[in-house]
Amino acid sequence: MDLKDKVAVVTGAAQGLGRSFVEILLKNGAKVALIDVNKSVGDELKSTLDQEYGRDRTEFYTADVTSEEDFKGVWEKIVKAFGRIDILCNNAGIINEKHWEKTIAVNLGGVVRGTYLALEHMKKENGGNGGVIINISSMAGLGPLPMAPIYTATKHGVVGFSRAMAAVSKLANYGVRINILCPWFVKTSLLSNFNSEEHIEQTPPVKSVTESMMQTRGCLETDVVAKAFLVLVKDESKNGDALMIDPEGAVFITFPERAKDLRSTPVSLETDVVAKAFLVLVKDESKNGDALMIDPEGAVFITFPERAKDLRSTPVSLE
Numbered sequence: 001m002d003l004k005d006k007v008a009v010v011t012g013a014a015q016g017l018g019r020s021f022v023e024i025l026l027k028n029g030a031k032v033a034l035i036d037v038n039k040s041v042g043d044e045l046k047s048t049l050d051q052e053y054g055r056d057r058t059e060f061y062t063a064d065v066t067s068e069e070d071f072k073g074v075w076e077k078i079v080k081a082f083g084r085i086d087i088l089c090n091n092a093g094i095i096n097e098k099h100w101e102k103t104i105a106v107n108l109g110g111v112v113r114g115t116y117l118a119l120e121h122m123k124k125e126n127g128g129n130g131g132v133i134i135n136i137s138s139m140a141g142l143g144p145l146p147m148a149p150i151y152t153a154t155k156h157g158v159v160g161f162s163r164a165m166a167a168v169s170k171l172a173n174y175g176v177r178i179n180i181l182c183p184w185f186v187k188t189s190l191l192s193n194f195n196s197e198e199h200i201e202q203t204p205p206v207k208s209v210t211e212s213m214m215q216t217r218g219c220l221e222t223d224v225v226a227k228a229f230l231v232l233v234k235d236e237s238k239n240g241d242a243l244m245i246d247p248e249g250a251v252f253i254t255f256p257e258r259a260k261d262l263r264s265t266p267v268s269l270e271t272d273v274v275a276k277a278f279l280v281l282v283k284d285e286s287k288n289g290d291a292l293m294i295d296p297e298g299a300v301f302i303t304f305p306e307r308a309k310d311l312r313s314t315p316v317s318l319e
């Protein structure tokens, strides 16, 4: 995809990764509508971008992605102002394990809302021009972070939802690609706020797992993650793909095509199988964090990769 004169929308655009996605889109010739709930920081960025790129390349809109009225309202303003939207980056996200309903509303609800708004505008059956949607997950969307189970759940949800919607778009010939970006820890205020504020109630051993991960392998800079984002925007062969990036580089994840393709261990059951399967999970005291899948062929314990890094993948160059 050539980005010259294309129109992009980025949520959570005022700082951190969202700001880096805005800047790499501008550097590649696109016009960008910035959406963020933080008006003061957003206005400040808009004036900075005006000086560097000119006033006609960007607009800033204050909106909360958890609000249908807000998000839909600014979406309609953006279409009116720019005439079209070709790219959407659902980037807005928070981490707060105590106020977990809000975390789910922003990290998953906001992605769902943005994806649906974009598909209604972009899909060819509605007279749209097609386009691409990049949903920002995390490596916590590929492997569980013990100190952030809610955050992990929302990021796993972004991966599952995006892969399912990419399949819908392909089957229905929407002409819209939907891809997922899964970064390691990145130096932004989300990460620093998380470390400094009491978002969660965790025992020391749980906290040390995450802290040791950052200490041993470091954190990414936003501009490196933005290069991975650009690969997902521009590569028109990618739909339903997840690009994972950590200090060792970027790799496309190879997911099993179907649940049946996951590695597994059979479990014997007789009649009344679903209740029997339930009882196995209740009674077997060796099981914790285990998933028992049951279908007409029987019941199997799924063998998940221990860590995101253990998933099959294909390296990609970001130069």
Ligand SMILES: NC(=O)C1=CN([C@@H]2O[C@H](COP(=O)(O)OP(=O)(O)OC[C@H]3O[C@@H](n4cnc5c(N)ncnc54)[C@H](O)[C@@H]3O)[C@@H](O)[C@H]2O)C=CC1
Pocket: 011, 012, 013, 014, 015, 016, 017, 018, 035, 036, 037, 038, 063, 064, 065, 066, 091, 092, 093, 094, 106, 110, 136, 137, 138, 139, 182, 183, 184, 185, 186, 187, 188, 189, 190, 191
């Ligand atoms: N920083 C990290 O270590 C990683 C971050 N991510 C994800 O990347 C995305 C961006 O994160 P960061 O740049 O680190 O965070 P950040 O906190 O630096 O920036 C997030 C932006 O989203 C905005 N925002 C928050 N809630 C919103 C809402 N309801 N409506 C509209 N805007 C809202 C904030 O005002 C802020 O400007 C998030 O989805 C996060 O989960 C993924 C992996 C690693």
Ligand SMILES: CC/C=C\C[C@H](O)C(=O)/C=C/C=C/C=C\C=C\[C@@H](O)C/C=C\CCC(=O)O
Pocket: 095, 137, 138, 139, 140, 142, 143, 144, 145, 146, 147, 148, 151, 183, 184, 185, 186, 190, 191, 194, 209, 210, 213, 306, 307, 308, 309
């Ligand atoms: C605690 C969350 C802090 C910040 C959230 C940040 O926004 C983010 O999304 C960071 C994600 C980083 C994830 C990094 C690696 C995840 C690996 C998973 O497979 C977890 C698996 C096990 C942890 C121990 C290990 O050896 O990897």
